Amino acid sequence: xAAWLKPCPLWQTEWEIMEVEIVAELKxxxxxxxxxxxxxxxxxxxxxxxxxxxxIKVEHEAVRTRAGLFxxxxxxxxxxxxxxxxxxxxKLTTNDASKLEVGQAxxxxxxxxxxxxxxxxxxxxxxxxxxLLVLNAANIDKDVEWIEKHAAGEVTVRNVSDETAxxxxxxxxxxxxxxxxxxxxxxxIKPFRFLQDVDLDGVRGMVSRTGYTGExxxxxxxxxxxxxxxxxxxxxxxxxxxxxxxxxxxxxxLRFEARLAxxxxxxxxxxxxxxxxxxxxxxxxxxEFIGRDVLARQKEEGAPRKLVGLEMIGRGIPRSRYPVFxxxxxxxxxxxxxxxxxxxxxxxxALVKREFSEIGTQVEVGIRGKRVAAQxxxxxxxxxxxx
Amino acid sequence: xNLPEELxxxxxxxxxxxxxxxxxxxxxxxxxxxxxGDIVFVELPEVGDELEADSPFGSVESVKTVSELYAPVSxxxxxxxxxxxxxxxxxxxxxxxxxxxxxxxxxxxxDLEKLMDASKYKEMVxxx
Numbered sequence: 001x002a003a004w005l006k007p008c009p010l011w012q013t014e015w016e017i018m019e020v021e022i023v024a025e026l027k028x029x030x031x032x033x034x035x036x037x038x039x040x041x042x043x044x045x046x047x048x049x050x051x052x053x054x055x056i057k058v059e060h061e062a063v064r065t066r067a068g069l070f071x072x073x074x075x076x077x078x079x080x081x082x083x084x085x086x087x088x089x090x091k092l093t094t095n096d097a098s099k100l101e102v103g104q105a106x107x108x109x110x111x112x113x114x115x116x117x118x119x120x121x122x123x124x125x126x127x128x129x130x131x132l133l134v135l136n137a138a139n140i141d142k143d144v145e146w147i148e149k150h151a152a153g154e155v156t157v158r159n160v161s162d163e164t165a166x167x168x169x170x171x172x173x174x175x176x177x178x179x180x181x182x183x184x185x186x187x188x189i190k191p192f193r194f195l196q197d198v199d200l201d202g203v204r205g206m207v208s209r210t211g212y213t214g215e216x217x218x219x220x221x222x223x224x225x226x227x228x229x230x231x232x233x234x235x236x237x238x239x240x241x242x243x244x245x246x247x248x249x250x251x252x253x254l255r256f257e258a259r260l261a262x263x264x265x266x267x268x269x270x271x272x273x274x275x276x277x278x279x280x281x282x283x284x285x286x287x288e289f290i291g292r293d294v295l296a297r298q299k300e301e302g303a304p305r306k307l308v309g310l311e312m313i314g315r316g317i318p319r320s321r322y323p324v325f326x327x328x329x330x331x332x333x334x335x336x337x338x339x340x341x342x343x344x345x346x347x348x349x350a351l352v353k354r355e356f357s358e359i360g361t362q363v364e365v366g367i368r369g370k371r372v373a374a375q376x377x378x379x380x381x382x383x384x385x386x387x
Numbered sequence: 388x389n390l391p392e393e394l395x396x397x398x399x400x401x402x403x404x405x406x407x408x409x410x411x412x413x414x415x416x417x418x419x420x421x422x423x424g425d426i427v428f429v430e431l432p433e434v435g436d437e438l439e440a441d442s443p444f445g446s447v448e449s450v451k452t453v454s455e456l457y458a459p460v461s462x463x464x465x466x467x468x469x470x471x472x473x474x475x476x477x478x479x480x481x482x483x484x485x486x487x488x489x490x491x492x493x494x495x496x497x498d499l500e501k502l503m504d505a506s507k508y509k510e511m512v513x514x515x
Contacts, residue, residue, distance in 0.1 A: 056451065249450060316428070317427070317448050338427075338451065339427040339450065341450065
């Protein structure tokens with residue numbers, strides 16, 4: 001890529017890291033050989049990943065109106081097993097994993113004692129005493145170390161990231177398309193539920209009704225060596241409906257419109273889940289866990305900062321890390337922002353002091369040295385209509 | 388990659404078209420628009436602004452990127468493509484015609500000598 005093309009804000013962290021380590025070996029998912037010639041590839045969290053295939057807007061629209069297929073094999077997976085597995089998960093995470101039934105998944109977070117976020121993740125209960133944790137790619141090593149450090153009693157922690165691939169088929173037609181590959185009734189899988197060992201035209205995987213796009217859809221976990229086979233089968237099955245391969249660019253604009261947090265943007269070691277508006281996944285009443293004191297207090301009294309939506313009034317696009325002002329006071333910063341492909345509006349998410357978080361509050365965004373008018377608006381920017 | 392022979396090219400991926408009377412029209416190349424992807428916002432100077440060669444004069448944003456535009460020549464801005472305010476996608480669709488950005492009256496026409504012809508520019512981007 002040309003030197004002129006400045007690192008884009010949403011990948012900034014990764015680019016900065018890359019520039020330091022320059023040719024640190026980039027990892028590739030098992031699907032890399034399948035799409036390397038048709039996708040535009042970028043370094044992301046140490047991986048060489050497709051940022052787009054046919055174009056971010058086209059892919060975004062495909063997922064909102066039909067369905068799109070994503071390779072998210074860079075995501076990490078850790079298996080926690082043993083009689084003390086649940087106790088370990090309860091100690092590490094903010095949500096209440098004791099409520100999970102076998103076949104159910106839960107969005108949750110791991111926090112530091114000060115309430116800052118280690119990572120956000122999904123916990124799958126595969127069997128009594130068998131859990132699968134799905135981790136952000138950039139955080140795998142840090143997370144596994146954190147989990148192992150707190151493991152006590154009869155529990156085994158296994159990092160199965162390298163042997164596990166993950167495909168996400170997302171969009172209103174996802175079920176219809178995937179159903180062509182299997183006898184298993186997919187309509188029976190409700191949101192945040194999953195089935196294991198599903199036969200998808202000869203490929204066996206775990207099929208979960210979850211996603212990161214704000215649409216209906218599935219995330220499929222399977223052995224790495226079978227990922228290419230399933231990728232091709234899903235695209236062939238959805239050809240008529242216009243199912244297309246999608247990259248991380250569209251994944252980001254989709255999750256952004258749906259106000260789904262991205263670690264490194266909305267979440268970090270210095271941001272608590274309550275500041276990021278994730279109080280629904282924090283359950284102080286479940287008992288002791290790391291970070292509970294701070295989070296319980298913030299839940300009761302309100303957090304000092306709040307994640308809000310911003311819509312530009314003046315000309316400009318809010319981008320990650322741009323400062324936000326009210327009068328002369330700097331009140332926070334933008335965490336993610338773009339031109340929403342669905343709304344065609346220049347919008348952002350920003351972490352601001354709580355007293356400036358009310359809908360309609362007039363603020364300014366510092367865009368490369370200029371102050372541009374914006375106002376606090378409701379989020380999510382996009383919500384799908386229920387069937 | 389479309390690289391019209393009659394244009395000159397800068398290392399920063401702008402094209403420059405001589406229009407007589409020391410005036411040049413400026414835009415970004417087909418290669419640049421393709422690398423950027425869907426362009427959603429273009430910020431340009433105003434008529435009357437003075438530009439200095441190799442200094443930023445505006446920016447172009449795609450869904451995921453912000454890139455600065457660097458002036459290939461010094462001079463005064465005499466025309467700005469205001470259509471790009473509402474139709475930034477013109478830069479993707481026709482980088483050498485509807486996607487033009489500004490017209491500059493050069494203060495130092497010898498700036499043109501530093502620019503590349505189509506074949507040299509092609510060589511540069513192919514080497515990247």
